[in-house]
Amino acid sequence: MTAPETTTPRTTVEYIRYRIAEERSAEFLAAYTRAARELAGSPHCVDYELARCEEDFGHYILRITWTSTEDHLEGFRTSDLFPAFLAEIRPYVGHIDEMRHYKATSVRGPGSAVPTLYAWAGGAEAFARLTEAFYAKVLQDDLLAPVFAGLAPEHAEHVARWLAEVFGGPENYSATLGGHSHMVAKHFGRDITEPQRRRWVNLIQDAADEAGLPTDAEFRSAFLAYVEWGTRLAVHFSGPDAKPPAEQPVPTWGWGAAPPYQG
Numbered sequence: 476m477t478a479p480e481t482t483t484p485r486t487t488v489e490y491i492r493y494r495i496a497e498e499r500s501a502e503f504l505a506a507y508t509r510a511a512r513e514l515a516g517s518p519h520c521v522d523y524e525l526a527r528c529e530e531d532f533g534h535y536i537l538r539i540t541w542t543s544t545e546d547h548l549e550g551f552r553t554s555d556l557f558p559a560f561l562a563e564i565r566p567y568v569g570h571i572d573e574m575r576h577y578k579a580t581s582v583r584g585p586g587s588a589v590p591t592l593y594a595w596a597g598g599a600e601a602f603a604r605l606t607e608a609f610y611a612k613v614l615q616d617d618l619l620a621p622v623f624a625g626l627a628p629e630h631a632e633h634v635a636r637w638l639a640e641v642f643g644g645p646e647n648y649s650a651t652l653g654g655h656s657h658m659v660a661k662h663f664g665r666d667i668t669e670p671q672r673r674r675w676v677n678l679i680q681d682a683a684d685e686a687g688l689p690t691d692a693e694f695r696s697a698f699l700a701y702v703e704w705g706t707r708l709a710v711h712f713s714g715p716d717a718k719p720p721a722e723q724p725v726p727t728w729g730w731g732a733a734p735p736y737q738g
Contacts, residue, residue: 486521487544492573493535500532506563507537513560514539519546544576585729591643592697592729596688602639606631609682618674622665640725641701648725655723665713672706693730701728 495503507525514520521540528534541547551557585591596602610631613619623630636648637658648654679702684690688698711717 485543486579487541487547488577488579489537489539489541489547490573490575490577491537491539491571493537493567493570494533494572495535495567495570497532500527503535503567506567510560510563513556513563517551517554517556518542519550519554541576547576585643589730592694593639593642593644595694596642596698599635599639599644601686601688602635602642602644603632604686605638605679605682605688606635608685609679610634612678612682613675616674616678618671619678622667622671637725641705641728642698643727643729646725655725656719658725659712659720662709662712663717663719666715667710667713669710672710675706676702697728697730 493503504525511523514523519542521542523537523539525535525537528536539547541551593602596605610623610626613623614626633648633652636652640646640648648658652658676699680699683695683698689695
């Protein structure tokens, strides 16, 4: 499965830095607990977090991710939610050291404290077992067998490399098979139907059980999220009006990931 063309995310991050006296910290936290209800109710707010400095308890940073700066200033601030939000935080406006919007740069990436989905699954061997079990089922399935008629003997191995790379493993698919554009081309002209897509999703979940992939809720929810996302894109690229996308890297999927590309 593959991804549409990459575009820059529209989100912006607002940072508000407060300096609050120790004797007012409890009321400050209580006020923001109440104000957070308005943030949670806004369609322009992606998420929020209030953090307190460990070295100096009087310093706080509120981080709010907005769908865009414009959505914050012209959406949330003009909405019915804003007056109640402002009423809660107004006593602390004079204690703000900074209030600005920031755009993320390309300098970002995961650390190693949390294992990748690839490592959690069990590495290359786990994905090889997965695709072997999956394609054994596919070729016996009345809905999917016609789509994969004449399947090359190495197809399951190639898909195992693709999934391994998607979930954080070595970039073997990109290095040996051409990366994103190669996978996209596999779907052109196949006219995959919605019933076939749903069967694909069901069978790969059955294959994950058979291959012994982790059954914990966190892993399976992340795994299924990619499968749902990827198969819907496969349907799109298999249609009569699909156009080849610009060259892109293989998408990377992690814990709680949003789709890596937005079309």
